[in-house]
Amino acid sequence: MRYLTAGETHGPQLTGIIEGFPSNITINFDEVNFQLARRQKGYGRGRRMQIEKDTAAIAGGVRHGKTTGAPIALVVENNDWKHWTTVMNIEPIEGSDETKRRVNRPRPGHADLNGGLKYNQRDLRNILERSSARETTMRVAVGGMARQLLQEFGIKVAGQVIRIGDVEAKRTEMPIDQLIDVTEQSPVRVTDKDAEARMIAAIDAAKDDGDTLGGIVECIIEGVPSGLGSHVQWDRKLDGRIAQAVLSIQAFKGVEFGIGFEAAERRGSLVHDEIMHDPQRGFYRATNRAGGFEGGMTTGEPIVVRGVMKPISTLYKALQSVDIDTKEAFTAQVERSDTCAVPAASVIMENVIAWEVARAFLEKFGGDSLEEIRRNYEGYLEQIKQY
Ligand SMILES: Cc1cc2nc3c(=O)[nH]c(=O)nc-3n(C[C@H](O)[C@H](O)[C@H](O)COP(=O)(O)O)c2cc1C
Ligand SMILES: C=C(O[C@@H]1CC(C(=O)O)=C[C@@H](OP(=O)(O)O)[C@H]1O)C(=O)O
Numbered sequence: 152m153r154y155l156t157a158g159e160t161h162g163p164q165l166t167g168i169i170e171g172f173p174s175n176i177t178i179n180f181d182e183v184n185f186q187l188a189r190r191q192k193g194y195g196r197g198r199r200m201q202i203e204k205d206t207a208a209i210a211g212g213v214r215h216g217k218t219t220g221a222p223i224a225l226v227v228e229n230n231d232w233k234h235w236t237t238v239m240n241i242e243p244i245e246g247s248d249e250t251k252r253r254v255n256r257p258r259p260g261h262a263d264l265n266g267g268l269k270y271n272q273r274d275l276r277n278i279l280e281r282s283s284a285r286e287t288t289m290r291v292a293v294g295g296m297a298r299q300l301l302q303e304f305g306i307k308v309a310g311q312v313i314r315i316g317d318v319e320a321k322r323t324e325m326p327i328d329q330l331i332d333v334t335e336q337s338p339v340r341v342t343d344k345d346a347e348a349r350m351i352a353a354i355d356a357a358k359d360d361g362d363t364l365g366g367i368v369e370c371i372i373e374g375v376p377s378g379l380g381s382h383v384q385w386d387r388k389l390d391g392r393i394a395q396a397v398l399s400i401q402a403f404k405g406v407e408f409g410i411g412f413e414a415a416e417r418r419g420s421l422v423h424d425e426i427m428h429d430p431q432r433g434f435y436r437a438t439n440r441a442g443g444f445e446g447g448m449t450t451g452e453p454i455v456v457r458g459v460m461k462p463i464s465t466l467y468k469a470l471q472s473v474d475i476d477t478k479e480a481f482t483a484q485v486e487r488s489d490t491c492a493v494p495a496a497s498v499i500m501e502n503v504i505a506w507e508v509a510r511a512f513l514e515k516f517g518g519d520s521l522e523e524i525r526r527n528y529e530g531y532l533e534q535i536k537q538y
Contacts (some may be wrong), residue, residue, distance in 0.1 A: 152510050154293050160285035161235035167225040167289040169296060172212065173513065174220035175521040176300055183207050183295035186502060187227070190291045193494025194338040195354040195364070197487045202231045207292040220519055225292050229285070238276070254279065255475050258483055260464025267475065275475070284401040284492070287499045294502020297509035303521060304528060306374040306508065307331075310501040312340045313457060314367040315493050316353045320346035327373045327453075340368075340494045358490040361468030365402070365460045368497035370504050375443065376532065377434070377451035379511040388447025389511045396503040397458040400496060405459035409442025424452070433535060449511075456504060460496050463489050 152172060158165035187205040205227050212223030232239070254275040257264035266278030298308060309330045313320055320341040325333070334340045339350045357364045380389025390408055397406045414422045424436035424445075436452050443454035465488040474481055516531065518524040 152513050154506070156286055156289040156293075158229075158286065158289065159239065159280035160229070160283035161231055161239050161280060162229060163232045164229060165227045165286065165289040167293050169212070169223040169225070169293055171513070172218055172220075172223050172296065173300070173518060173520055173524060174218050176218045176303065177216055178209075178213050178218060178296065178299060180207070180209070182299060183225075183292050186291050186295035186298070186498065187288065189335070190288065190495050190498040190502075192338070193340065193492065193498075194351055195358075195489060195491030195493070196495060197489045199231060199487065199489075202234075204230065205288055207295070223296065225289065225296075227288050227292060239280075256481060256483055257472055257475065258465055259470045259472055260461070264472075264475075273475065282401070284499075287400060290506075291499055291502045294505045297506040298502070300509045301374075301505060301512070303525075304374070304512070306372060306512075308370065308372050308501050308505045308508075310334065310340065310368060310370045310497040311342065312350070312366060312493055312497050313369050315339060315350040315491060316357065316364040316366065316462075318346055318349045318353050320350070322369075327371060330371070338494065340497050354491045357462075358467075361466055363463035363466055363489070364491040364493070365462040366491070366493035367457055367459050368493060368500050369455065369457045370497070370501050372443070372454040372504065372508055375449045375451065375454055375508060375512075376528075377449055377535070378531070379449040379508065379515055380444070380447045382446035382448060389449065389507065390442075390444040390447055392511070393454075393456055393504055393507050396507045397456065397500055400458070400460075400499050400503060402460050402463070402492075402496070403458050403500075404461050407442075407457050408444055409455050410440045411442070411457060414440070424450070433538075454504075454508070456500075458496075458500050460493055463492060 154167055154169040156165060156167045184206050187207060191200050191203065191205060208226045210224035210226050212218060212221045257275055261279060262282035263275045263278050266282060267275050272278060307327050309327050311334045320343040323342045333342045337347055339347050341347050354364060381387040394406045397403055422440055424438045424441055427435050427437050436450055439452040442456065443449055443452045465485055467485050469483040469485055471480055471482055516524045516527040518527055
């Protein structure tokens with residue numbers, strides 16, 4: 152199973168094509184649109200989110216509410232396109248002075264300069280339009296499809312914000328369904344009300360100073376059987392693939408599983424998870440410090456992944472850069488930008504991880520239809536039980 156996305160942030164639409172999605176899966180479009188709506192919420196975002204109201208339309212691969220096994224085509228329109236039709240026009244507009252509309256001032260922390268050099272583009276808009284995190288809209292829609300496959304097998308995905316700037320949220324141990332409900336009610340996607348208020352204040356303060364904030368988000372996946380991914384080849388290790396998916400989100404700079412970087416400070420006896428057995432549960436781990444992975448394979452314990460997002464690159468208190476034409480220094484003018492997109496990014500992270508887990512699930516239990524996958528899955532569960 153694979154997917155590709157296309158589309159620019161101020162272009163007419165984002166397009167996604169999923170190939171290899173099995174047949175006979177009932178698709179609830181409200182679920183896909185719910186994921187898109189969740190991504191748009193979250194304290195700290197700029198004016199663009201008031202313009203967009205993301206909904207996905209299906210343009211292939213689903214009939215009468217069920218997948219057919221054909222490639223699935225998804226489309227999300229950009230409402231903002233109507234304000235950008237002249238700037239973004241594909242055809243040159245006669246009599247217009249294109250040079251005036253060029254972006255010739257690369258923004259620090261963005262893809263602008265590297266992309267301009269690499270693709271030999273002197274209008275940096277040709278880079279920024281695609282490097283924008285607007286593209287994650289389609290990745291979330293695709294993740295919304297993957298979640299429906301996972302749901303068929305009782306696999307649940309949740310996320311929460313752990314840190315924004317210097318404010319850390321206390322992690323309340325609660326069942327995953329409750330975690331999903333509680334974080335959904337929070338503008339910064341936390342369960343800790345005290346931290347919520349301090350995070351909102353920190354975002355407001357950064358905004359007042361013309362500055363931005365990053366943070367840490369966590370994703371938890373429950374109900375995953377042991378044995379997804381594989382130790383036998385580097386690119387089949389599922390933790391590695393999830394790490395790649397997380398780092399592919401714009402502005403994500405780090406990833407860890409379970410106790411993560413803390414493992415460097417601890418002794419082995421306080422890192423590794425002891426193996427237990429119970430006639431009802433089968434094999435399990437006494438703890439889950441590994442975050443659900445050993446040898447690139449799932450252990451059957453919940454997958455726990457955290458990602459680090461850097462502060463938003465564009466600051467109202469603009470940073471210095473160099474004009475690509477004159478090579479002179481300037482400080483950038485900012486029209487609009489987010490102050491903090493960490494809560495939104497936690498939704499993106501959930502969905503890109505859901506995709507990777509669904510892909511690994513299909514590799515393990517293969518099959519073209521839901522029924523075939525179910526047979527393979529149930530046979531494997533029986534095999535594990537007898538082991
Ligand atoms: C949900 C989300 C929203 C973002 N919004 C902005 C924004 O409004 N302004 C900005 O400068 N960067 C924003 N970014 C970050 C940039 O897209 C990102 O830093 C840039 O493309 C360069 O990529 P890199 O940081 O991964 O190197 C956002 C990222 C995410 C995930
Ligand atoms: C459009 C989205 O996020 C955008 C991501 C983004 C960036 O540089 O990554 C910059 C901003 O776009 P604009 O310059 O149009 O205001 C954000 O609003 C979105 O999340 O849907």
